[in-house]
Structure formats: structure tokens, C-alpha cells
Amino acid sequence: MEGITVQRPHARTALTCSAALLLAALTACGGSAEADTERPAAPEGVTAQAGSATSAHVMWERASDSEGVTGYDVYREGKKAASVDAARLMTDIEGLTESTAYTFTVRARDAAGHHSVPSAAVSVTTPAAPPADEEPPTVPSKLRGAADGGRTVTLSWGRSTDDVGVTSYDIYQEDSRIHSVPGTRTTARLTGLRPGTVYTFTVRARDAADRSSPDSDALDLTTPSASGAPRSTAPTGLRAKATADGDESRVDLSWDQPDTGGTIPAYQLFLDGKLTTTIVWGGTPPAGRATYRLVLTEPPGTRHSLKIRPKLPDGTWGDFSAQRTVVVAG
Structure with a gap:
């Protein structure tokens, strides 16, 4: 009989099995039988x-x-x-x-x-190009602030001056710019933070020639923990002082140890966001305020950021301290 194709039962079974195996493979590799057909929501607050x-x-x-x-x-x-x-x-x-x-x-x-x-x-x-703006703005003064909740803080500071004019203030969190406000404002409200976290903020003024002031003094703020969350295990009162010692620079660190309900056997020290060493006490861990000396060999004037976190009695790593900035002494 012409024009008719007879499909054997085992052929249909093979096709069905192949389709099932393909679907299983896609699922195992992270695929989905349902495609993403929805577009994202438009950003707000631009x-x-x-x-x-x-x-x-x-x-x-x-x-x-x-x-x-x-x-x-x-x-x-x-x-x-x-x-x-x-x-x-x-x-x-x-x-x-x-x-x-x-x-x-x-x-x-x-x-x-x-x-x-x-x-x-x-x-x-955009403003007009400044006439011979040769000087950067002065440092913003008296940075202060408060947490408005677990996810929001408000900062304020003293106005900077410039030989032509300040166009904006840039807010930095651990050396990364996270917000800017016009030069006419000396306050900023920061949102999207995490509860129970230590944040370190600085502010720089900027002029129309794109010159920035040095950093303001650093301000540490801790957002309140969420209801029922464990208390912070971050070291507090971190201080860092750099002094020259021949061709090297010594950085003397000290901090108040957190109350973890047990002995803290070690700390991790992060330099510029990367783990640089683990501080392990040779004998009995110190009580109260702890100290450590770090040696740096970079050229004088090199800038670094430092922060630490403790090893908890259960073996996990605790919360980070506030960040400190040091400049290699020469």
C-alpha cells in the first residue's frame, strides 16, 4: 500500500524515551521547562x-x-x-x-x-567650565550620623570651600563610592543596608574641575539587628597607627574584643578587602583589648584599608569590625 508509513511500536517508545531523557538532562543542568517570559520592572527613584x-x-x-x-x-x-x-x-x-x-x-x-x-x-x-580652578575643595568637617533603622542611615557634615565652588559631595563606604549629593546639600540618606552590620563612612567634596578633597574623618555606624537575630560579634574600637622603621612601616593595631560567650582563639586580618593573615595567639588569648603589629614594605604614601573579624568558639568566623585606613609611613 503506497503513501502510508507504518511506525513500529518500539520506534514510538524510543522517541518518547529520548524526549524524557532530554527533559531530564535539561533539568539536571539547571534548565527549566518554563521559559522566563517576563521583563523586569522599570527602575524607580532615578x-x-x-x-x-x-x-x-x-x-x-x-x-x-x-x-x-x-x-x-x-x-x-x-x-x-x-x-x-x-x-x-x-x-x-x-x-x-x-x-x-x-x-x-x-x-x-x-x-x-x-x-x-x-x-x-x-x-x-552641566555647569560652565570653571575659570582656572586650580585648588581642590577643603575637607568636609564634623561628619556625623545615625541609623534610622536596620537598613537606613542619615549622614550630615560641615560644608567645604573651594576657590571656584563645590559641585557635589561623594559618600564612600569602605573606599567605594555609594552615593552623591549636590554641592548645595550637606546631608545624605542611605538605604538598602543590612541590619546588625558595622559600616564605615567618609565624605569627599568635588568641584567642577573634577578635583576631590581628601577624605573626611571616618564615621562608624552600626545598624540595629533584626528582631530575634543574634547580637553582633564584631570587634569594636579598632585603631591603626603607622610608623616608619628603616625601610619598613609598622602598623600597630588594637581593638576591643567582642563578648562571644567564650575564648576567641584567632582573628582574620583583611588588607584592602583580601585576607592577608590569620592572627593566632601563641599562648593564652589576651583578655580585653588586643594588639597586633603588621609590617608593610610598600613605598611611603601607599594607602591601605584594614579590618578584622574573630574566630568564634564554635569555629565559625564572626562579624567584621569597622574599617580603618592607614598610609605607609616613610
Whole structure:
């Protein structure tokens, strides 16, 4: 009989098994029978301010997505000007023209390649280029602040001066810029923090020539722990003093040990965010305030950040101390 194909039963069984094996393989490798078809939500809270005569600083709030946001794209006049990963909620747009108005929007993107609709547009006008702005601003003074809850803090500081004018203040948390406000403001509200965590903040003033002041004094703030959460195990009162010793620089550290309900046998010391050594006591661990000397061999003037965390009686590592900055002595 022509025109008719007879499929044997074992052939249908083989096809069915192959499909089942393919589905099982996809599932085992992290695949999903259901594709991500939803686009992320548009970022909210977008702001833009002039960082200098030729740059603008754009910030936004974290967007949501059914499968997770992987990054953000910033658009200037509808054309993509920058892309950042999901951990960043700000970026600087360089190469602008002085005394010019610009409009920015932000779109979130997910792992499936979907983009959100554009955020609400924000506008900013760059200032005129300063006439021979030769001096950086002075250091912001009297940095102070308070935690408004487990996830929010408010900072304030004394105004800086500049030979032409301060255009913005940049807030740093452990040497990373996390926020900026216009030069007319001397307060900032920071959100998205973690409860029960020690944060170290500094502020720098910036002028229209993009020169920054030195850091303000550091301010340590601890956000309140969430209800029912264990108390902090962070060392407190960390101090670091660098002195020259021939071709080397000694950094003498001291800190108050946390109450962990037992003996602290060791501490990890992090230099510039990386583990540099584990401090293990040779005999009986000290009670009360502990000390340690670190030797550095970099050229004088080299800047480093330091923080420590304790080894708890149960063998796990505790919370980090506040961060301290030292400069290699010469």
C-alpha cells in the first residue's frame, strides 16, 4: 500500500524515551521547562546631577524581576551611554559638554535578555567650565550620623570651600563610592543596608574641575539587628597607627574584643578587602583589648584599608569590625 508509513511500536517508545531523557538532562543542568517570559520592572527613584562641567552622576533604586536582574543600562537622549552589573545602582557619564541640558533614563535587564521599559526621565544641566580652578575643595568637617533603622542611615557634615565652588559631595563606604549629593546639600540618606552590620563612612567634596578633597574623618555606624537575630560579634574600637622603621612601616593595631560567650582563639586580618593573615595567639588569648603589629614594605604614601573579624568558639568566623585606613609611613 503506497503513501502510508507504518511506525513500529518500539520506534514510538524510543522517541518518547529520548524526549524524557532530554527533559531530564535539561533539568539536571539547571534548565527549566518554563521559559522566563517576563521583563523586569522599570527602575524607580532615578536621579541625575552634574559631577563636573563634563560629567553627570546617575543613580537609581534596585529593580525587581521574576528570575533576577543581571544589570542596568543607562540611556542619554535615548541612546545607551553605559552598562553596569546588578550590584551597582549608579554610574558616571563622562564626555559631556559644559552648560548643556541632558536627559537620562535607566532600563533593567535579566538573564533571559529582557529589558524593562525605560524609567521616568530625569534631566540635568552641566555647569560652565570653571575659570582656572586650580585648588581642590577643603575637607568636609564634623561628619556625623545615625541609623534610622536596620537598613537606613542619615549622614550630615560641615560644608567645604573651594576657590571656584563645590559641585557635589561623594559618600564612600569602605573606599567605594555609594552615593552623591549636590554641592548645595550637606546631608545624605542611605538605604538598602543590612541590619546588625558595622559600616564605615567618609565624605569627599568635588568641584567642577573634577578635583576631590581628601577624605573626611571616618564615621562608624552600626545598624540595629533584626528582631530575634543574634547580637553582633564584631570587634569594636579598632585603631591603626603607622610608623616608619628603616625601610619598613609598622602598623600597630588594637581593638576591643567582642563578648562571644567564650575564648576567641584567632582573628582574620583583611588588607584592602583580601585576607592577608590569620592572627593566632601563641599562648593564652589576651583578655580585653588586643594588639597586633603588621609590617608593610610598600613605598611611603601607599594607602591601605584594614579590618578584622574573630574566630568564634564554635569555629565559625564572626562579624567584621569597622574599617580603618592607614598610609605607609616613610
